[in-house]
Amino acid sequence: MWTFLLALLLALPIGVAVAVAIGIVIFLHPDHTKKWVATIAWIVSVFYKKAEYLAIKWEIEGDLNVFVNRLESNIIREFPRVSIEWSATEDSENVVWEENRVILVMHDRKHKSKNVVHAALLFTSKTLLQNTSFHISKTQKRSMELFATLKILEQERSGVVPQFMADYFAPQVQSDEALKELIRQYTVIERIGAFFPILIQEIHCLGNKVFLEETKKEKTIAEVKGLVEFLIEFTEREVGDTKTPTTFVGDFMRCAIRVVASRAVRERGDVEKHRDDIDGLLQRSLENVYLIGSDQNMNRKFVDDVVSGVLQDFERVQLRKTYRFRGKIKIGGAWREVGTYLVHLHNPDAEDYLFTKDKLEKENARP
Amino acid sequence: MNEPVQNIDAVHERDLEKLLADMGKLEEFKQGRVLCKFCGDRITTANIYSILPESGSINFICQKPECIAQLFEHMDGKRPQ
Numbered sequence: 001m002w003t004f005l006l007a008l009l010l011a012l013p014i015g016v017a018v019a020v021a022i023g024i025v026i027f028l029h030p031d032h033t034k035k036w037v038a039t040i041a042w043i044v045s046v047f048y049k050k051a052e053y054l055a056i057k058w059e060i061e062g063d064l065n066v067f068v069n070r071l072e073s074n075i076i077r078e079f080p081r082v083s084i085e086w087s088a089t090e091d092s093e094n095v096v097w098e099e100n101r102v103i104l105v106m107h108d109r110k111h112k113s114k115n116v117v118h119a120a121l122l123f124t125s126k127t128l129l130q131n132t133s134f135h136i137s138k139t140q141k142r143s144m145e146l147f148a149t150l151k152i153l154e155q156e157r158s159g160v161v162p163q164f165m166a167d168y169f170a171p172q173v174q175s176d177e178a179l180k181e182l183i184r185q186y187t188v189i190e191r192i193g194a195f196f197p198i199l200i201q202e203i204h205c206l207g208n209k210v211f212l213e214e215t216k217k218e219k220t221i222a223e224v225k226g227l228v229e230f231l232i233e234f235t236e237r238e239v240g241d242t243k244t245p246t247t248f249v250g251d252f253m254r255c256a257i258r259v260v261a262s263r264a265v266r267e268r269g270d271v272e273k274h275r276d277d278i279d280g281l282l283q284r285s286l287e288n289v290y291l292i293g294s295d296q297n298m299n300r301k302f303v304d305d306v307v308s309g310v311l312q313d314f315e316r317v318q319l320r321k322t323y324r325f326r327g328k329i330k331i332g333g334a335w336r337e338v339g340t341y342l343v344h345l346h347n348p349d350a351e352d353y354l355f356t357k358d359k360l361e362k363e364n365a366r367p
Numbered sequence: 368m369n370e371p372v373q374n375i376d377a378v379h380e381r382d383l384e385k386l387l388a389d390m391g392k393l394e395e396f397k398q399g400r401v402l403c404k405f406c407g408d409r410i411t412t413a414n415i416y417s418i419l420p421e422s423g424s425i426n427f428i429c430q431k432p433e434c435i436a437q438l439f440e441h442m443d444g445k446r447p448q
Contacts, residue, residue: 049381056377078371080371080372081372081373082372083372084375085375086377087382087386088378088386088389089379090381090382095386095389097420098376098420099421101376101420102376102417102418102419102442103378103417103419103420104376104416105380105383105415105417106377106378118417118430121435121439122439125442126373126442130443131443133440134443141439141440168432171432172432172433172436
């Protein structure tokens with residue numbers, strides 16, 4: 001197809017060819033295009049005030065939707081694209097507002113950084129972490145909102161990070177030791193690239209689950225704490241460490257994480273032990289099982305062999321994603337850059353949203 | 368290209384008076400009688416974060432980090448935005 005397109009462009013007059021090439025870029029990258037157009041619209045708005053509407057709208061939509069695209073390439077969940085809808089404008093007679101819908105107030109060009117920060121905060125809370133207040137503590141949610149928003153802004157609009165840090169992040173985190181500790185933990189987890197692909201993905205899923213009959217909040221809070229601690233132990237493990245737990249099971253999150261990184265086991269070629277253990281996890285109707293380990297060729301091949309065995313045992317289980325991150329682990333007490341290999345297995349038969357007490361006990365009692 | 372869309376309702380500060388007039392809150396706002404739902408501070412064009420129409424009343428939220436955080440907690444469990 002690309003050869004055909006190139007031949008077509010070469011056959012066209014230069015002006016038309018440039019226009020077609022621009023059209024193709026816009027079609028393939030609409031959100032990146034919005035970011036560029038927003039930049040131009042901000043310049044135009046110096047002379048023509050109404051261009052500010054387009055600049056604000058497309059700057060925010062471009063930033064957040066490019067982030068969503070990037071996020072979806074690293075996790076299996078799909079998130080909605082953001083669209084800014086004006087409740088009232090200079091030109092329109094109509095004023096539109098509804099009960100229970102937050103209306104963000106956008107500021108003029110002098111405070112345009114605030115617009116992006118405010119929209120990113122709302123997006124993080126209402127989209128990435130929607131409904132999670134039912135299952136996690138206020139401090140857990142606030143810390144994830146702040147850290148996730150920071151990561152979004154760092155990736156998409158690094159120029160507004162100083163404003164976000166000064167106005168929102170620092171005032172909240174500096175004065176709250178619990179918040180500070182959780183942010184420290186996320187920083188450690190992000191070192192191996194697992195903050196969004198594992199932690200946020202699982203917390204997002206948890207937000208959509210309803211546990212009937214009993215209030216389980218203190219238990220789900222403890223489970224999320226356990227997941228964070230497990231990821232930290234994995235991140236901070238020394239090479240050759242055999243004491244750190246190798247499996248985390250989330251009874252409420254309905255997920256498991258299995259570390260596949262032992263050199264001794266790998267050198268013995270002992271695929272069966274991992275395969276049997278993961279089969280056992282899948283029999284417990286866990287929705288997602290993550291295998292995580294070193295990205296060295298030998299280890300990656302070993303993980304792939306384990307996954308092949310598991311997929312033979314469970315025909316319905318899907319290999320949804322494999323990721324390779326740059327990360328850091330301790331070797332002889334010093335941090336060394338290494339890669340992390342993460343495989344995401346998904347069990348569609350275990351996807352569920354309503355849990356009775358009996359059902360949870362039954363699932364968790366399985367081997 | 369058929370991804371779901373999440374609308375974020377917004378108003379430019381230049382159009383704030385028009386929206387507030389429609390909501391019947393313009394005079395209160397001009398007289399400085401509109402307060403933040405969470406901290407009780409006076410709401411101005413410079414410190415407003417958002418407006419939340421709710422249960423027949425109009426709530427205002429200021430830009431303080433703790434008030435924004437409280438708004439998000441408050442909104443969980445309400446209809447998705």
